Every structure is written in structure tokens, then in C-alpha cells.
Amino acid sequence: MACNGEAEKKTEETATAPVVKNDSTTKPAEVAKDVVDIAIGSADHSTLVTAVKAAGLVETLKGAGPFTIFAPTNAAFAALPAGTVDGLLKAEKKADLTNILTYHVVAGNVKAADLKDGQVVKTLQGTDLKVTIKDGKVAINGANVTTADLAGSNGVIHVIDAVLMPKK
Numbered sequence: 001m002a003c004n005g006e007a008e009k010k011t012e013e014t015a016t017a018p019v020v021k022n023d024s025t026t027k028p029a030e031v032a033k034d035v036v037d038i039a040i041g042s043a044d045h046s047t048l049v050t051a052v053k054a055a056g057l058v059e060t061l062k063g064a065g066p067f068t069i070f071a072p073t074n075a076a077f078a079a080l081p082a083g084t085v086d087g088l089l090k091a092e093k094k095a096d097l098t099n100i101l102t103y104h105v106v107a108g109n110v111k112a113a114d115l116k117d118g119q120v121v122k123t124l125q126g127t128d129l130k131v132t133i134k135d136g137k138v139a140i141n142g143a144n145v146t147t148a149d150l151a152g153s154n155g156v157i158h159v160i161d162a163v164l165m166p167k168k
Contacts, residue, residue, distance in 0.1 A: 032153040035069055036061045039157065047077040047085060054089045055098040065154035066109035068121075070129070070140050072163045080163055099125055103166040109156055112138055112148035127166055140164065 036058055039045045048071055052058055061067060077085050088097045102125035110121065117133040129140050138145040143162035150157040 032151075034062050034154045035065070035067055035152040035157055038150055038152050039069075039071060044073045044075075044159070045071055047074045048072060051077075051085070051089065051097060051101060055094060055101050057098065057101055061105070061154075063154065066107075067124075067155035068106040068108055068110040069155065069157045070104045070106075070143070070145075070160045070164065071157050072104070072143070072160050073146075076143070076160065076162050099166060100163070103127065103129075103164050111156060112145065112158065123166075125166055129164065 033041065036049075036052065039049050039052070052061065061069070087093060088100065103123050105124040106121045106129070107124060115131045115133065115138055117131065119131040120128045121131065122128055132139045132142075138148065138158075140158075140160060141164050143160040143164055145158045146161050147159035150159070
């Protein structure tokens with residue numbers, strides 16, 4: 001034993017080292033993100049996230065699902081006529097916004113490989129979307145799928161290059 005306490009220090013360090021190691025190996029496994037968290041994590045979908053929040057759809061889309069979401073990019077929203085997005089985000093337009101957003105959601109976990117040319121899929125909004133596949137490229141009501149099959153814990157997201165507008 002050293003008089004200066006070094007031996008005691010080493011004993012303490014040795015005794016506590018395994019505890020630190022155990023802490024790092026017993027962390028819970030990371031839970032897969034749901035479709036809302038995937039959109040929140042995408043810089044290209046901040047307008048969609050803002051709209052989903054304004055429509056009060058966050059809790060619904062964080063539910064068990066499964067959901068298939070055709071997610072327009074910020075550029076898709078920016079391509080709408082001037083003032084459209086700002087107008088839809090107003091409280092008095094919540095029903096219209098909800099109608100448009102639910103037109104982008106299909107019940108089920110529909111992967112790109114499951115889609116067929118000419119297929120019609122019913123949206124949560126209640127009306128249909130038409131799938132077209134030409135030269136291996138998928139489009140939904142004319143909006144091109146630019147990124148497919150972003151898998152979440154409660155569904156899948158397909159990124160599209162246009163905002164889908166339901167017929168009135």
C-alpha cells in the first residue's frame with residue numbers, strides 16, 4: 001500500500017470501470033421512427049410537417065397505422081400558386097387543409113413494388129389516386145415518386161414532386 005493513496009485510487013477506478021461499461025451496453029435499442037418522425041427529420045419536408053401540425057393530424061399519423069404517405073417536398077408546395085400554402089395554414093381553412101393532406105395518405109403499408117400501372121388506391125380523404133408506371137418510374141395522379149419506400153414503424157413514405165389536390 002502506498003502512503004499517498006495511489007493504490008486506493010486504482011482500486012476505486014477498477015471497481016467503477018465495469019459499471020461504466022455496463023451502462024453503455026445496456027442502453028435500450030433505438031426505436032424505429034414513425035412516419036411523422038421521418039418527415040420531421042427531413043429538411044425537404046418542413047412545409048408538410050407544418051401543414052400536418054396545423055391540421056391537427058400529428059397524433060393520427062403517429063398512430064398504429066399502417067399508413068402509406070405520398071409526401072410532397074417543400075419545392076412541391078412552393079410550386080403552388082402564390083399564397084396557397086399561407087392561406088391553407090389559417091385556422092379557418094383547417095378543414096380544407098385536412099382534406100388535402102388526407103388525400104396524400106392511403107391505409108396500409110404499400111411499397112413501391114406493390115404498385116401496378118393503372119392501379120387505383122383509396123385515400124383516407126375518401127377519394128381515389130391513380131398509379132401510373134412508365135419506364136419503371138412511378139407517378140401518383142401525375143406526381144412523380146422521387147424517393148420510394150422510406151420505411152417507418154407505422155408505415156411507409158414515398159416522396160413526390162407535386163402536391164396532390166383532390167377534386168372538389
